Amino acid sequence: MTSFILGPLWTFSLLVFCLGVAWRIVAILALGFPRDPASPRGSGLAGGLAGLLRRSWPRNGVGRKNLLPVIAGYAFHLGLFALLFFAAPHVRFLDHYLPGPGWTPMPRWGFVIAAELAFAGLILLWLRRVMHPVTRLLSSLDDHLAAGLTFLAMFTGCLALYESFTGLRVLHVFAVELLLLYFPFSHLMHAFTLFMGRAATGARAARHGVGA
Amino acid sequence: MNRMSTYAPETSLERGIERLRAQIDARVATWFSSCVHCGLCAEACHFYAETGDPRYTPIHKLAPLKKVWRQEYTFFGRLARKLGISEPLDEQDFADWEELVYDACTLCGRCTMVCPVGNDITAMLRKQREGFAAAGYAPEGLKGATRRTVEVGSPMGLTWKALEAQIRHVERETGLGVPVDREGADYLALLSSLEIMGYPEYIGAITRILHRAGVSWTLSSRAFEATNSGIQIGDADVARELLQRVFDAAESLGVKNIISPECGHAYTAIRWESAGLLGREVPYRIIHIVELLDELKRAGRLPTAGRTGVRVTFHDPCNLVRKGGVVDEPRRLLEAVAADVVEGPDSGVMNWCCGGGGGVSANERAEGLRLAAFRRKKAQFETLGVEAVVTACANCRNILEEGIEHYAMDVEVMGLTELLAEYLAEDGQGDAVAG
Ligand code: SF4
Ligand code: SF4
Numbered sequence: 001m002t003s004f005i006l007g008p009l010w011t012f013s014l015l016v017f018c019l020g021v022a023w024r025i026v027a028i029l030a031l032g033f034p035r036d037p038a039s040p041r042g043s044g045l046a047g048g049l050a051g052l053l054r055r056s057w058p059r060n061g062v063g064r065k066n067l068l069p070v071i072a073g074y075a076f077h078l079g080l081f082a083l084l085f086f087a088a089p090h091v092r093f094l095d096h097y098l099p100g101p102g103w104t105p106m107p108r109w110g111f112v113i114a115a116e117l118a119f120a121g122l123i124l125l126w127l128r129r130v131m132h133p134v135t136r137l138l139s140s141l142d143d144h145l146a147a148g149l150t151f152l153a154m155f156t157g158c159l160a161l162y163e164s165f166t167g168l169r170v171l172h173v174f175a176v177e178l179l180l181l182y183f184p185f186s187h188l189m190h191a192f193t194l195f196m197g198r199a200a201t202g203a204r205a206a207r208h209g210v211g212a
Numbered sequence: 213m214n215r216m217s218t219y220a221p222e223t224s225l226e227r228g229i230e231r232l233r234a235q236i237d238a239r240v241a242t243w244f245s246s247c248v249h250c251g252l253c254a255e256a257c258h259f260y261a262e263t264g265d266p267r268y269t270p271i272h273k274l275a276p277l278k279k280v281w282r283q284e285y286t287f288f289g290r291l292a293r294k295l296g297i298s299e300p301l302d303e304q305d306f307a308d309w310e311e312l313v314y315d316a317c318t319l320c321g322r323c324t325m326v327c328p329v330g331n332d333i334t335a336m337l338r339k340q341r342e343g344f345a346a347a348g349y350a351p352e353g354l355k356g357a358t359r360r361t362v363e364v365g366s367p368m369g370l371t372w373k374a375l376e377a378q379i380r381h382v383e384r385e386t387g388l389g390v391p392v393d394r395e396g397a398d399y400l401a402l403l404s405s406l407e408i409m410g411y412p413e414y415i416g417a418i419t420r421i422l423h424r425a426g427v428s429w430t431l432s433s434r435a436f437e438a439t440n441s442g443i444q445i446g447d448a449d450v451a452r453e454l455l456q457r458v459f460d461a462a463e464s465l466g467v468k469n470i471i472s473p474e475c476g477h478a479y480t481a482i483r484w485e486s487a488g489l490l491g492r493e494v495p496y497r498i499i500h501i502v503e504l505l506d507e508l509k510r511a512g513r514l515p516t517a518g519r520t521g522v523r524v525t526f527h528d529p530c531n532l533v534r535k536g537g538v539v540d541e542p543r544r545l546l547e548a549v550a551a552d553v554v555e556g557p558d559s560g561v562m563n564w565c566c567g568g569g570g571g572v573s574a575n576e577r578a579e580g581l582r583l584a585a586f587r588r589k590k591a592q593f594e595t596l597g598v599e600a601v602v603t604a605c606a607n608c609r610n611i612l613e614e615g616i617e618h619y620a621m622d623v624e625v626m627g628l629t630e631l632l633a634e635y636l637a638e639d640g641q642g643d644a645v646a647g
Contacts, residue, residue: 030238037493038484038487042537055327059326066255069252073250129249134272135249142288143248185288190245190246196246197239197329197331197332198329200332201327201331209537212324212325
């Protein structure tokens with residue numbers, strides 16, 4: 001079982017993830033972006049690039065009135081990013097597979113802070129999802145599954161931190177595999193499509209002379 | 213598709229679904245794929261903000277279009293449909309969502325501005341209306357307005373004869389001639405029926421202003437109406453036909469520029485949607501009246517004398533700021549004729565909608581909800597402590613007046629163009645300098 005999880009299932013999950021994400025993006029692009037022949041007031045290219053950044057904080061009162069999801073969102077995503085790319089076992093793992101000199105992992109206290117931020121963010125976002133009337137109405141099984149699988153991957157990752165017990169490490173790899181297999185078919189795809197969406201909206205707005 | 217269905221009494225599920233399917237392009241697929249169901253767009257919508265009803269969350273209003281996308285463009289959606297475990301879109305969905313699509317959305321664009329993943333929710337809402345209109349699920353008020361625009365030429369059923377009468381009146385009042393069907397004029401000016409019937413002083417104002425600035429302009433007896441009910445109800449065929457009428461008139465008169473009236477949706481239709489709808493570039497410079505006035509003012513061709521001392525704020529029409537980026541122009545003009553102008557934190561690009569755009573004002577059924585949403589404007593004006601609100605859209609003006617009257621507020625509503633005309637300097641007087 002261990003060799004299956006660390007061997008063929010890992011390869012298969014990675015393949016499904018990579019091909020699935022590529023397939024989703026190609027399928028979206030194949031639908032075609034409509035041309036806007038109206039004479040523009042501003043540069044679409046500049047607006048598209050600006051749009052990538054501008055959405056990082058909600059405008060006007062919307063950000064102030066929604067500090068919980070905004071701060072929890074940042075805590076979760078930044079924490080997860082740090083764990084994913086700077087946790088010592090991940091750095092060693094990536095170093096093994098990627099060319100180049102590799103990079104320095106974060107210290108243990110960094111790991112603890114990143115994990116706390118990521119867990120707190122994820123849990124707060126999920127609690128808001130089930131408690132706030134708007135998010136409760138909007139949320140689907142997909143949202144709960146995605147949150148659950150992410151939680152599982154993070155949780156098993158913490159358990160496996162010292163790699164002292166192979167079983168825990170295998171469990172973590174298995175949780176990540178589930179996440180990778182589910183990713184392309186879910187809203188987790190926003191990790192990629194959000195850049196396309198922000199750019200498209202920013203470009204159109206800029207053509208209309210609007211900073212959005 | 214038979215476009216007459218938009219305002220025919222019968223409904224057609226197939227036509228509606230087919231039309232919704234046709235709306236799904238790469239942008240829509242990207243946006244639906246990106247939505248993380250965070251609910252932030254709810255806070256931007258005046259209908260949610262004032263009622264607290266989660267059904268008024270912008271992205272929730274798109275559930276029918278999303279269902280078609282999910283079932284036809286996603287792996288699990290297709291699988292579920294094949295296995296028969298997901299219900300296809302049905303008549304009940306159209307019936308249930310009609311109110312959310314037409315009564316509870318003014319296509320104001322605020323939700324688009326706040327979505328963290330960059331979803332242009334408003335563009336999707338506009339697209340979704342195409343499906344609803346094709347299915348026959350649109351409010352009677354909008355269907356009637358669309359029918360009258362196609363058959364008579366204006367959503368209020370206004371004919372050229374009625375406009376002619378207003379023109380005579382304006383000519384008597386101003387002592388100036390209103391040019392009609394003047395070949396070779398530089399500018400073709402369009403009007404909205406609300407301006408003609410509700411605020412004819414607008415016609416007097418542009419006559420005086422354009423005369424003062426020495427602009428060569430004309431009205432067309434063939435195409436004077438710019439309100440585009442096709443855009444409001446969501447019928448691209450009607451929208452295209454109405455736009456074509458204007459461009460035909462422009463071509464026959466040999467004008468180079470077209471002036472959009474104040475009406476925000478008319479502006480969006482002719483300035484931003486016309487080329488896409490017609491599938492080609494439009495060989496005219498299309499400019500909103502406020503943009504033109506600002507150009508003239510800055511060129512020193514519109515000298516003004518004196519300023520009102522009334523404490524005013526500017527109500528930005530949604531289509532101007534969030535679809536056309538016309539933010540500074542009205543402010544420069546207002547500063548030239550008003551001494552005490554105040555701005556709130558939401559003024560400008562994030563201004564709250566009056567509640568009557570996107571065809572809501574033509575939909576009597578929506579009146580209660582519209583007035584509930586107006587509480588947002590009420591709070592805005594009260595916080596600023598203004599005596600008057602100036603705007604540059606006849607529809608906004610009408611809705612603001614109704615809301616102010618409903619809530620018994622002591623606030624006057626003024627049209628920017630009329631205000632400018634009021635302070636126009638006599639020949640040889642005033643500041644000929646940029647305002
Ligand atoms: S703000 Fe954007 S991501 Fe959040 S629910 Fe609304 S559409 Fe979806
Ligand atoms: S466009 Fe305006 S009215 Fe419509 S859902 Fe968005 S915020 Fe609400």
